[in-house]
Amino acid sequence: MIELINLNKKYKKKIIFENQKLKIDKLGVTGFVGESGSGKTTLLNIIAGIEPYSGNYLINNKDYQQLTEYDEAIFRSKIISYIHQDYKLLEDYTVLENLIITSIESNKDQKIEQLLIDFNLSQYHDQKIKQLSGGEKQRVAIIRAILNEPQIILMDEPTSSLDDLNTNYIIETIKKLKDRNIKIIISTHDSRLKPIIDEFYLIENKQIIRQNNHHISDDLENNFNLQYQNKTHKDFYQYIKIYQTRKFKKIFI
Ligand SMILES: Nc1ncnc2c1ncn2[C@@H]1O[C@H](COP(=O)(O)OP(=O)(O)OP(=O)(O)O)[C@@H](O)[C@H]1O
Numbered sequence: 460m461i462e463l464i465n466l467n468k469k470y471k472k473k474i475i476f477e478n479q480k481l482k483i484d485k486l487g488v489t490g491f492v493g494e495s496g497s498g499k500t501t502l503l504n505i506i507a508g509i510e511p512y513s514g515n516y517l518i519n520n521k522d523y524q525q526l527t528e529y530d531e532a533i534f535r536s537k538i539i540s541y542i543h544q545d546y547k548l549l550e551d552y553t554v555l556e557n558l559i560i561t562s563i564e565s566n567k568d569q570k571i572e573q574l575l576i577d578f579n580l581s582q583y584h585d586q587k588i589k590q591l592s593g594g595e596k597q598r599v600a601i602i603r604a605i606l607n608e609p610q611i612i613l614m615d616e617p618t619s620s621l622d623d624l625n626t627n628y629i630i631e632t633i634k635k636l637k638d639r640n641i642k643i644i645i646s647t648h649d650s651r652l653k654p655i656i657d658e659f660y661l662i663e664n665k666q667i668i669r670q671n672n673h674h675i676s677d678d679l680e681n682n683f684n685l686q687y688q689n690k691t692h693k694d695f696y697q698y699i700k701i702y703q704t705r706k707f708k709k710i711f712i
């Protein structure tokens with residue numbers, strides 16, 4: 460599905476990733492965690508094909524940099540959708556206009572209407588984006604991302620600014636996408652998402668470090684759930700860090 464080989468990334472002199480590899484080949488939800496500034500968004504941007512890098516990025520066994528124009532169009536429309544942290548919706552346009560503009564096929568009206576109903580947004584379809592709440596914008600961004608039925612959806616901190624109600628909404632949506640065999644890749648600090656993430660990577664010190672879930676003992680898992688249910692993002696990160704030093708002496712890459 461996704462493979463990065465010998466990935467190097469820097470902004471001017473600042474190195475973000477150094478000789479990293481990453482292989483994501485299973486369905487379900489993959490989560491990237493790490494401190495602010497560690498490179499989570501940069502990594503999602505590279506996977507989305509919107510950020511230069513050096514090394515090799517294979518998407519469905521094809522080298523991204525060798526994709527033909529046709530394959531790249533397929534990649535953008537049918538393979539990967541990206542829900543940015545700030546949604547990147549067109550603020551002065553209506554919900555419907557935002558969805559129609561990004562839809563690759565015509566005659567999507569019925570599908571759009573159904574999705575607006577499913578996401579509890581049908582009363583807003585002629586409302587401008589700038590008049591919506593954060594949770595409503597997030598839902599429009601999700602509809603836009605799933606409209607073309609991509610194989611993979613990237614979500615950058617999908618719940619960081621949402622209350623518990625809207626976060627539960629996102630969690631339920633992610634579960635539904637998972638049931639439809641859409642691969643989800645998330646960057647997050649949010650412990651509320653922990654239960655739906657199947658595999659974690661910690662981004663730290665220019666490395667992408669696999670956290671092997673099979674090594675999570677029941678005790679630790681329970682502790683996590685009990686202790687971190689209502690804790691802050693920072694606590695979540697601390698936990699992952701402690702966890703890593705205690706349990707993952709071995710680096711799984
Ligand atoms: N276009 C850019 N030019 C220069 N430096 C950049 C650029 N984009 C990101 N950076 C830097 O690269 C580092 C990684 O940024 P990135 O946005 O990937 O972090 P992040 O893990 O997503 O952080 P956060 O949790 O705050 O969203 C940061 O130090 C950031 O300042």
Ligand SMILES: [Mg+2]
Binds near residue numbers: 500
């Ligand atoms: Mg970020």
